[in-house]
Amino acid sequence: MIRLFVALPLPPLLRQTLALAGGGIPGARWSPADNLHITLKFIGEVDERVADDIVSALDGVHAPAFEVALRGVGLFESGKGPRLLYAAVVPSPALIDLEKRVEAALARVPGLDIDDRRFVPHVTLARLKAPDAGRLRAFVEGNGGLAPPPWRADRFALYSSVTGGEHPVYTPEEWFDLEE
Ligand code: 3AM
Numbered sequence: 001m002i003r004l005f006v007a008l009p010l011p012p013l014l015r016q017t018l019a020l021a022g023g024g025i026p027g028a029r030w031s032p033a034d035n036l037h038i039t040l041k042f043i044g045e046v047d048e049r050v051a052d053d054i055v056s057a058l059d060g061v062h063a064p065a066f067e068v069a070l071r072g073v074g075l076f077e078s079g080k081g082p083r084l085l086y087a088a089v090v091p092s093p094a095l096i097d098l099e100k101r102v103e104a105a106l107a108r109v110p111g112l113d114i115d116d117r118r119f120v121p122h123v124t125l126a127r128l129k130a131p132d133a134g135r136l137r138a139f140v141e142g143n144g145g146l147a148p149p150p151w152r153a154d155r156f157a158l159y160s161s162v163t164g165g166e167h168p169v170y171t172p173e174e175w176f177d178l179e180e
Helices: 012-020 048-059 093-107 133-142
Strands: 002-009 028-030 037-046 066-068 070-078 081-089 122-128 151-153 155-162 169-177
Touching (some): 002 048, 037 048, 037 093, 048 093, 048 155, 066 093, 070 122, 070 133, 081 133
Antiparallel strands (some): 002 155, 028 122, 037 122, 066 151, 070 081, 081 122
16 A cells, blocks of 8 residues: 655755744644645555556646745644644646646546545645644744745656654655646
């Protein structure tokens, strides 16, 4: 079995910059630079044979390359308080369209049960467990103006995810080019 998700990578320099912004909030586990990405669709655990079908399906996704921009930070909350700190992604029509195309391609793979939660494009900066409320608020307020230079998304990847360690290990297993 292999745990998979589909995501857009972030440029290496941007990953380093965002990872360096971390620290200083007790109760926040910061994503290492290598883990920063924009999830398009979480797939979950699948059999290796199904993984091959997923690659074939994603090969059939044709979409244009497009500009991506991050703008500000936000929190995902659960009933028990904030659980995830993220950099928000400007939801351009091209990004929404790509997510829909990936979703449609995966829907055609037999044996897959993909979650259909609303797409809120984001980059997970930290996972939170009883974070220090004052420090968290200061970080969110201090980074409301986050606006790194936009970049051109010209490919996406099928990533594997190995959980269990301090941080999950994400590895791009296959790349899929967007059209220029
Ligand atoms: O892009 P982020 O970091 O928000 O939280 C997991 C991570 O999202 C999410 O998939 C990405 C790669 O692991 N994820 C993990 N389990 C999930 C699930 N059961 C999930 N998303 C939806 N349903």
